[in-house]
Amino acid sequence: MGMNLTQKIMLHHLIDAGRLPKAGEPIAIRIDQTLTQDATGTMAYLQFEALGVPKVKTELSVSYVDHNMLQSGFENPDDHLFLQSIAYKYGIYFSKPGNGVCHQVHLERFGIPGKTLLGSDSHTPTGGGIGMIAIGAGGLDVALVMGGMPFHLPMPKVVKVELTGKLQPFVSAKDIILEILRRLTVKGGVGKVIEYTGEGLKRLTVPERATITNMGAELGATTSVFPSDEQTRAFLKAQGREYHYSPLSADPDASYDEFLTINLDELEPLIAQPHMPDKVVKVRALAGTKVHQVGMGSCTNSSYTDLMKAAFMLKGRKVHQDVSAGLAPGSKQIIGELIRNGAWLDIIAAGVRILESGCGPCIGMGFSPPSEGVSIRTFNRNFLGRTGTKSASAYLASPETAVACALTGEITDPRDLGIEYVPVTLPEKFNIDDSLIIAPSLEPEKVEIIRGPNIQPLPLKEPLSEKLEGEVLLKLEDNITTDHIMPAGAKILPLRSNIPKISEHVFEVVDTTFPARAKEKGGGFITGGENYGQGSSREHAALAPMYLGVKAVIVKSFARIHLANLINFGILPLTFKNSADYDKIAQGDRLSIDTYDLKPESELTIVNETKGEKIPVIHPLNERSIAILKAGGALAHAKRVKS
Ligand code: MIC
Numbered sequence: 252m253g254m255n256l257t258q259k260i261m262l263h264h265l266i267d268a269g270r271l272p273k274a275g276e277p278i279a280i281r282i283d284q285t286l287t288q289d290a291t292g293t294m295a296y297l298q299f300e301a302l303g304v305p306k307v308k309t310e311l312s313v314s315y316v317d318h319n320m321l322q323s324g325f326e327n328p329d330d331h332l333f334l335q336s337i338a339y340k341y342g343i344y345f346s347k348p349g350n351g352v353c354h355q356v357h358l359e360r361f362g363i364p365g366k367t368l369l370g371s372d373s374h375t376p377t378g379g380g381i382g383m384i385a386i387g388a389g390g391l392d393v394a395l396v397m398g399g400m401p402f403h404l405p406m407p408k409v410v411k412v413e414l415t416g417k418l419q420p421f422v423s424a425k426d427i428i429l430e431i432l433r434r435l436t437v438k439g440g441v442g443k444v445i446e447y448t449g450e451g452l453k454r455l456t457v458p459e460r461a462t463i464t465n466m467g468a469e470l471g472a473t474t475s476v477f478p479s480d481e482q483t484r485a486f487l488k489a490q491g492r493e494y495h496y497s498p499l500s501a502d503p504d505a506s507y508d509e510f511l512t513i514n515l516d517e518l519e520p521l522i523a524q525p526h527m528p529d530k531v532v533k534v535r536a537l538a539g540t541k542v543h544q545v546g547m548g549s550c551t552n553s554s555y556t557d558l559m560k561a562a563f564m565l566k567g568r569k570v571h572q573d574v575s576a577g578l579a580p581g582s583k584q585i586i587g588e589l590i591r592n593g594a595w596l597d598i599i600a601a602g603v604r605i606l607e608s609g610c611g612p613c614i615g616m617g618f619s620p621p622s623e624g625v626s627i628r629t630f631n632r633n634f635l636g637r638t639g640t641k642s643a644s645a646y647l648a649s650p651e652t653a654v655a656c657a658l659t660g661e662i663t664d665p666r667d668l669g670i671e672y673v674p675v676t677l678p679e680k681f682n683i684d685d686s687l688i689i690a691p692s693l694e695p696e697k698v699e700i701i702r703g704p705n706i707q708p709l710p711l712k713e714p715l716s717e718k719l720e721g722e723v724l725l726k727l728e729d730n731i732t733t734d735h736i737m738p739a740g741a742k743i744l745p746l747r748s749n750i751p752k753i754s755e756h757v758f759e760v761v762d763t764t765f766p767a768r769a770k771e772k773g774g775g776f777i778t779g780g781e782n783y784g785q786g787s788s789r790e791h792a793a794l795a796p797m798y799l800g801v802k803a804v805i806v807k808s809f810a811r812i813h814l815a816n817l818i819n820f821g822i823l824p825l826t827f828k829n830s831a832d833y834d835k836i837a838q839g840d841r842l843s844i845d846t847y848d849l850k851p852e853s854e855l856t857i858v859n860e861t862k863g864e865k866i867p868v869i870h871p872l873n874e875r876s877i878a879i880l881k882a883g884g885a886l887a888h889a890k891r892v893k894s
């Protein structure tokens with residue numbers, strides 16, 4: 252039996268490479284490249300520094316600044332200087348603010364088919380568009396990898412998605428991933444790699460493939476991957492990097508764990524409704540809904556291809572007078588191309604506001620919608636409050652649909668505009684200018700790290716105690732995201748390097764009294780439903796609750812990255828043995844849990860002292876993660892292993 256592409260790349264990077272592991276088995280893989288962005292990067296580099304390694308041990312590490320770009324005080328610019336000096340000293344490339352969104356720039360300038368990439372951002376799987384196994388993780392995991400350690404994960408299952416047929420005019424790559432989200436839901440990809448095959452992918456350019464692998468993060472998938480073929484070669488050639496090309500694909504007789512087929516001929520424009528990326532319906536089903544704002548960009552849809560499609564549709568037309576339309580381009584390279592070919596003028600003339608090249612409104616960094624506003628976004632997440640306006644309704648759609656809505660002022664299927672469709676092809680050669688990428692210093696010993704007052708020391712945790720006691724501080728539903736746990740946005744994001752300050756905002760969109768209650772009670776427990784901690788990789792969603800004294804999180808199931816982050820910061824992750832026992836715990840109940848017997852696959856018992864009941868719980872921990880928890884977190888554990 253042949254191998255699928257995921258197995259091939261994994262096998263090549265396995266630390267213990269004797270045989271192909273079975274799905275679910277714990278594995279450790281060698282990571283070739285890492286990326287960080289500023290919002291998770293400051294913490295990741297503080298952790299890297301604490302390891303005491305003089306230079307990163309990866310083939311390539313890049314530090315990007317794209318999230319915290321709104322400089323309304325000293326915090327963000329201080330972070331940028333810290334990141335730049337750390338990169339210069341420790342052998343890391345630094346992409347300056349203004350160069351573009353990390354995933355877009357990484358694809359353009361650094362991605363290499365067949366390599367592994369670990370990034371402290373959940374949309375790192377964008378690199379799967381160029382044939383990489385690219386995985387999102389918490390900053391601490393990325394720090395450990397930069398320090399020369401392997402990355403640990405369970406061997407994923409592999410889902411084969413076969414694309415047949417051809418996308419029809421005004422239907423785009425975004426509609427493919429929205430269709431997969433509609434079918435599989437936001438928890439359908441947990442523990443899986445989504446691997447694309449079939450005739451239909453031959454016509455998809457690398458940026459279009461990257462839209463699909465990027466938003467595969469919303470499935471909860473470990474990553475998504477496309478083969479490396481003539482499209483990959485053409486993209487790398489246009490980037491002046493054809494020498495990085497190598498063909499890669501699954502064997503014809505490869506086996507897979509699951510299958511899905513999408514006939515592109517039949518696909519229609521789709522849209523995700525508030526407040527989850529899997530609440531997908533046909534655009535026509537919502538036709539006529541009044542629209543107040545249209546946001547274009549984000550790492551999902553800010554590529555050259557996306558913006559050219561938008562420009563062709565906007566050319567000679569005007570944005571509706573009641574709509575505020577904004578566009579955040581993916582990179583400096585893309586802006587340059589559109590200026591040179593004239594499309595930039597078509598966009599501005601139509602009345603679109605040009606925002607900075609960066610994450611911008613995708614993470615609530617400016618351009619928030621009005622109260623009760625309807626915002627149509629080409630982004631990947633529409634979680635409650637993420638826009639910065641809690642009462643607003645954010646919908647996710649393709650650039651074609653977004654432009655159609657901007658022109659008419661209501662939700663509109665782009666096919667109903669009655670305008671001519673102009674297909675977009677990639678330029679043969681992009682204009683390359685890497686002057687905003689700073690190479691590491693040749694004299695690292697002379698580089699001083701710049702630490703402004705926003706850079707606060709790392710909080711540490713005590714080793715796990717043998718008995719955990721306290722109150723249930725909060726009871727939550729299914730699909731709680733890390734945006735619920737640790738919100739972002741223009742006010743909170745600048746506090747990412749200051750845990751005492753940022754912890755005052757934990758669970759702000761759900762319950763503003765949480766931080767005060769947690770402090771008053773001396774910490775306690777959180778309980779929740781399925782897929783707890785989906786979404787962003789932000790380790791602050793574990794670190795800040797840890798700082799507030801959260802000892803264990805007890806849920807029906809966890810999302811992958813958040814589970815790893817909880818372990819990394821010493822919070823005990825538990826799942827109900829019987830899902831129905833979720834009803835046996837109420838907010839305010841007093842619980843106690845004995846942990847002295849914690850072993851792989853052991854069952855623990857929660858004593859609900861308020862109700863006088865015993866509740867059996869299980870956990871997903873192996874030897875290594877138990878050792879990490881017992882040490883008080885991954886950093887303490889790594890130092891112990893080293894010494
Ligand atoms: C996001 O899209 O939610 C973010 C902001 O990029 C996060 C990272 C972060 O919170 O810093 C992510 O996706 O991991």
Ligand code: SF4
Nearest residue numbers: 374549550610613614
């Ligand atoms: Fe930035 Fe949004 Fe992409 Fe996250 S999803 S990396 S905030 S553009």
